[in-house]
Amino acid sequence: MNSSSGAQKMHTISVLVENKPGVLARVAGVFARRGYNIESLTVSISEDPTVSRMTIVVTGDEAELGQITKQFNKIVDVIKVYDHTGEDLVEREIALIKVRATADTRGEIMQIVDIFRANIVDVSADSVIVESTGGSRKVDAIEDLLQKFGIIELVRTGRTALVRGEKST
Amino acid sequence: MNGAEILLDCLKREGVEVIFGISGGAVLPIYDALNTQDHIWSILTRHEQGAAHMAEGYAKATGRIGVCLGTSGPGATNLVTGICDAMMDSVPILALTGQVPTPMIGKDAFQECDIFGITLPIVKHSRLVKNVRDLPGFVKELMYVCRTGRPGPVLLDVPRDVAQATCNDWEYPETFNLRGYNPCFPVDLSGLAAAARLMAEAERPLLYVGGGACHAEATEELVALAERLDAPCTTTLMGKGAFPDGHPLSVGAPGMHGTAYANWAMHQSDLLIALGVRFDDRVTGKLSEFAPNAKVIHVDIDPAELGKNRRPDVGLVCDVKTAVRELLKLVEPKCHKDWNALIAQWKREQPLRYSQANGHVRAQHALQVIAEVTGGDAIVTTDVGQHQMWAMQYYPCSRPRQFITSGGLGTMGFGFPAAIGAKVGCPDAEVWCISGDGSFQMNLQELATSMYYGIPVKIAIMNNASLGMVRQWQKMFYGKRYGGIDLAECPNFVKLAEAYGAVGIKVEQAGEVEGAVKLAHETNDRTVVIDFRCDPEEDVYPMIPSGTTVHDMRLQPD
Numbered sequence: 001m002n003s004s005s006g007a008q009k010m011h012t013i014s015v016l017v018e019n020k021p022g023v024l025a026r027v028a029g030v031f032a033r034r035g036y037n038i039e040s041l042t043v044s045i046s047e048d049p050t051v052s053r054m055t056i057v058v059t060g061d062e063a064e065l066g067q068i069t070k071q072f073n074k075i076v077d078v079i080k081v082y083d084h085t086g087e088d089l090v091e092r093e094i095a096l097i098k099v100r101a102t103a104d105t106r107g108e109i110m111q112i113v114d115i116f117r118a119n120i121v122d123v124s125a126d127s128v129i130v131e132s133t134g135g136s137r138k139v140d141a142i143e144d145l146l147q148k149f150g151i152i153e154l155v156r157t158g159r160t161a162l163v164r165g166e167k168s169t
Numbered sequence: 170m171n172g173a174e175i176l177l178d179c180l181k182r183e184g185v186e187v188i189f190g191i192s193g194g195a196v197l198p199i200y201d202a203l204n205t206q207d208h209i210w211s212i213l214t215r216h217e218q219g220a221a222h223m224a225e226g227y228a229k230a231t232g233r234i235g236v237c238l239g240t241s242g243p244g245a246t247n248l249v250t251g252i253c254d255a256m257m258d259s260v261p262i263l264a265l266t267g268q269v270p271t272p273m274i275g276k277d278a279f280q281e282c283d284i285f286g287i288t289l290p291i292v293k294h295s296r297l298v299k300n301v302r303d304l305p306g307f308v309k310e311l312m313y314v315c316r317t318g319r320p321g322p323v324l325l326d327v328p329r330d331v332a333q334a335t336c337n338d339w340e341y342p343e344t345f346n347l348r349g350y351n352p353c354f355p356v357d358l359s360g361l362a363a364a365a366r367l368m369a370e371a372e373r374p375l376l377y378v379g380g381g382a383c384h385a386e387a388t389e390e391l392v393a394l395a396e397r398l399d400a401p402c403t404t405t406l407m408g409k410g411a412f413p414d415g416h417p418l419s420v421g422a423p424g425m426h427g428t429a430y431a432n433w434a435m436h437q438s439d440l441l442i443a444l445g446v447r448f449d450d451r452v453t454g455k456l457s458e459f460a461p462n463a464k465v466i467h468v469d470i471d472p473a474e475l476g477k478n479r480r481p482d483v484g485l486v487c488d489v490k491t492a493v494r495e496l497l498k499l500v501e502p503k504c505h506k507d508w509n510a511l512i513a514q515w516k517r518e519q520p521l522r523y524s525q526a527n528g529h530v531r532a533q534h535a536l537q538v539i540a541e542v543t544g545g546d547a548i549v550t551t552d553v554g555q556h557q558m559w560a561m562q563y564y565p566c567s568r569p570r571q572f573i574t575s576g577g578l579g580t581m582g583f584g585f586p587a588a589i590g591a592k593v594g595c596p597d598a599e600v601w602c603i604s605g606d607g608s609f610q611m612n613l614q615e616l617a618t619s620m621y622y623g624i625p626v627k628i629a630i631m632n633n634a635s636l637g638m639v640r641q642w643q644k645m646f647y648g649k650r651y652g653g654i655d656l657a658e659c660p661n662f663v664k665l666a667e668a669y670g671a672v673g674i675k676v677e678q679a680g681e682v683e684g685a686v687k688l689a690h691e692t693n694d695r696t697v698v699i700d701f702r703c704d705p706e707e708d709v710y711p712m713i714p715s716g717t718t719v720h721d722m723r724l725q726p727d
Contacts, residue, residue, distance in 0.1 A: 018349060021297065022289060029290050063476075070473035076294040076314055079349040 006061025010039070012084045012091065012161050013069070014169050015054040016046065018077040027054060027078065030071045036060060040093075040158030051079065055160050082169045084161060091161040094131065095139045096121070100150035101128045109149060116142045127152055172301040173202035173332040175339055176265075179308040181208045182341050185236050187227065187593055188212070188265070189220035193240025194280060195267030198332035212593070212622055215614035217244050219586040221251020222612065224262040226590025228255075229573045230548055230598075232386070234315050235260070235590060240267040242280030245326075246287065250580060252322045253291040257577025258407060259380060261320035263311060264288075270330035271299055285326045293321030294350075301334040305341050313345070318352025319471040320384060352470070354486045356495055363483045364442075364466045365499035371440035371464075373508045374400040377423065378489075380407030380576070381445015381469060383569035387411060387490035391444070394493050399505045400442070401512050403431040405452055406557075407576045408445065410566035415545075420512060421521070424452035426558040429711050429724060430515035435460050436719045437511075443467045445489040448478035449577070450715075458718045468492040519711075519724060521562050528679050529704045532556055532631035535682050536563035539601060539629060542686045547599040547627075548573065548591050552584035552608030554638040556631040558709045560603040582611030588626040589619050599627070599690070606632040606656050616669035619696045627689040628698045633705040634658045641708045645723075666698035675700045 017023045024043060031038055039057040046053040058065070065083065072081045101109050106128065113120055113130055116138065122129035132142045136159055143154065163169055170178070176199065180188075187210040192200045203211045214220040217239040224235030239248045245266040255262045269278040285297045294314040296307045304327075311323040368374060376395055382388075382404075388411055395402045395418045402412045403423045412419055421428040423435055435441070441463045446452070453459040456478055467474070467481035468489055475484035485492055523533040536559055539547070545565050550573040551557040557574060566572045573591055575583035588602035609630050619626060631637075636654040643651050666673030672692055674685045676699060689697040713722045 022285065022295070025286065025289055033290065067473070067477060070477075074471070074473055076347060076350045 006063055008059050008061060009085065010057060010059050011065055012089065012159060013056045013058065013065075014082045014084065014161065015056060015072055015078060016080040016169075017052050017054060018079065019045070019050050019052045020077050023052070023075070023077040024054075026075045027056075027072060030068055030075075031058065034064070034068065036068075040156070042158040042160050044160070055158070057159050080169070084163065088164045089161045090164055091135050091159050092133060093136055093139055093157050093159050094133045095143065095154065095156045097130045097132065097143060097146055097154045098127055098152040099130060099146050100126060100152060102126065105149050109146065112142065112145050118142060170335070170337060170339070171198060171202070171332065172304055172327065172334050172336070173198040175301065175304050175336060176308065176327065176332070177202050177206060177209060179305050179341055180236065183308070183312045184233065185209055188236045188238050189214055189223040189227075189590065190238025190265070191217050191220060191240065191244055193244050193267060195241035195269060195329045196238065196244070196332075198329060199238065199265070199267065199327070212618065214586070214618050216612065217247030218250055218582065219612050219615040219618065221248045221262070221264065222254070222580075222583050222586035223590035223593070223615075225251060225255050225260045225583070226550060226573055226587030227594040228261050228590075229587070230570050230591035231594035232384075232570065233261075233594070234312060235262040236265065237262060238265040240280065241269055241284075242282045245282055245284035249287060249291070250578075252288055252324065254575055254578040254580045254583060255322035256291045256293070258575065259320050259384065260322065261315045262322045263315060264322060264324040266324065266326045267332075268297065268326045268328040271328045272330070274328065285324070288324050291322070292324050295324035295326070297326040297328075298331050299328070301331050301336045302339065304331070305339055306345060309342050310345050310347060314347070314350060319381075354472075356487060356491065357485055360483055360485045361492070361495050361499060364485065365496060367440055367464055367466055367483060368398055368442070368496070368500050369503070372505065373438045374398055374440040374442060374505070375434050375438040375463075376400055376402035376412070377405075377435070377441050377443045377446055378402060378408040378411050379405040379444065379446030382408050382411035382489045383445075385445065385488045385490035386569050387444075387493055388413070388569060390490055390493035390497065392416065393497055394500070397497065397500055398503050399509065400503075401434055401509065403427070403434065405446055405449070406561055406574060409561060409572040410569050413567040414565035415567060418509075420516075422561050424449075425454070425713050425715070426561070426709050426711065427452075428521060428562070429519040429722060430512055432711070432713065432719045432722060433515055434512055436462075438463045441465045443481070444493065445469060447474050453478065454713050455716055455718050523707070525679070529707075530676055530679055530682060530701050531707060532559045532701065532703050533563050534679060535629060535631065535676075535686070535701050536560055536603065538682050538686045540564050542683070542690045543599055543601065547601045548588075548595060550574065550584045550588040550591060550600065550602045552602070552604040553579045553581045554605045554608060554636065555633075555641065555709050556603050556605045556608075556637075559631070564603070581608040584608060585626075585628060586612050586615050588628070589615060589624050592624050592626050601627045601629060604628055604630050605637060606630055606634060606662070607636045610656075613665070616666070616671055616696060620670045625693055625696050628696065630662055630698065630700050631703050632662065632700050633703045633707070635705050637705065638709070640705065644708070645712075646714065662698055662700040666696075671696040671698055673698045673700065675702065677702045
């Protein structure tokens, strides 16, 4: 939970960091100390193998997050920080959803999967695994629709994002 | 060469002349290398916390990086308080820690502890070196990060096998690539012009000067700016000495135990020129009502300080010395006769004062005598508590690096080891540690270090047989329900000093103060401990209770 009182808003923040030990803990520690819950955090390599890219989704007020961004910049292993709020982004995440599926329900599940342009990537006698890629809202929506069949387990990668167009972050 | 020898060679190239530390299993290779070289003085302390504070005292007194060393596990954790203290007060120290051999890391080996992980939130930067080839580059990077920009502690964790590994074809790098770290910002010309405009318009300007000004050693520039603007100047606990306390425009310290006139000046000012300060809660009290009439120019070398607590009208990311130099090119002389007359009137009406009745020893009086006898020229370190606030109020300083205290973390036990570190860095200076009976007992074991190595300092214990500041709060805010504060006039500090071979002097009457201080001043072959037996009922005034405003200031006992 956020302890401050300003207007709460969801922010997508990209943090480019040196691919070095401890850097994830340093970045996460800045949030932890202020009592923030990170909604999602992904870390991966970037176009430069010495640089990792973190995409962090967090809810908070503008001023508080501005201060957090400044704190990130103080970490020596942090190369650049971007708060993408208000920017035109391509945002994607992947969900793998293991759903209970009997002979009776499998057809309906496949229809939903088709509509969402998702894929069934594993089938067993009593279940299927659905893979869905898209913006977070789309993934939320398919998750909601599959709920009634019984979700056995679920994993989401968390949001990744790049700014549209030629501009690089 | 092995890793330990490479490490020391790199440190030598960085100008390191002394390491404060304690040996142990994981640092045996480093001590073996220390024992077979003669460039770096290895000082064996009696506790690693002492080593860390000595490194801080050395760094604060000289401006150079202080180095402390502890073995893995408890040696490393004992450094933690000093590292955190250095982080809060922006002190450049390098903490070297031994670590268990790399194959044993993460397996709960004997004396293993994840000091790299433990210290992540309290270091400016840190590295665990897993390959001896990385060692020179890491040292180079860490030392650069440590001393540049806003200084701070760095930590290098060295596993024993890395210290023992042989490497003969190494070089100390000339350059390094730290693309995420840039301590140099271009001077913001439009910001400077805006600041100069505010200065030209202001009618009640006030310089509010902090630790950043001490680090930048900007005294000359600050005096020139204050005189040019005819503006009074308040220096925080950390900024003490950056602007001479004896200057007519000085109004002393602001905040909880600052002078009444500094706090009233803050409250009535229409322009705060905040230089190397962080709007700490001990200065501002209730932030929303702090300096309500003032516009704010905030200069700090750390961008994260601008707007952290108080949103500035003009924020400049710059070191204080450069910023003030640039401003001096832009501002015209001003005259604020009415404003300064008002402040002079406040100074007359509500000066710092204390009762001298009944012949009791008063810490305030003892401090005035120490200032007199030393000509106000000694380096003064303090511990934390009432004596610290009285030292701030009653020992006038005239230069940066003269007043060495634990401000941000408020670490009792800081003062005495810091005095030893300061004396090592400035062997020709007279060094006084102003302490309390509570604080001194937190690191008194370093008497052995000071005596063994012949590092004589003077320790003035303002002994009120209690944790006086806590007692003061219990008296004022907790209905005099005293508890957890009684130090029971124990130990006998004179005998304690003598047990270590130091001089011990007990002072029980106000009339004995001067003789004792003079004896300490003249004793230069050993450490002197003066036990000033003070009245436990004496409290620190003025006081603005925590979280309140200048209107709640208490000027004297009820």
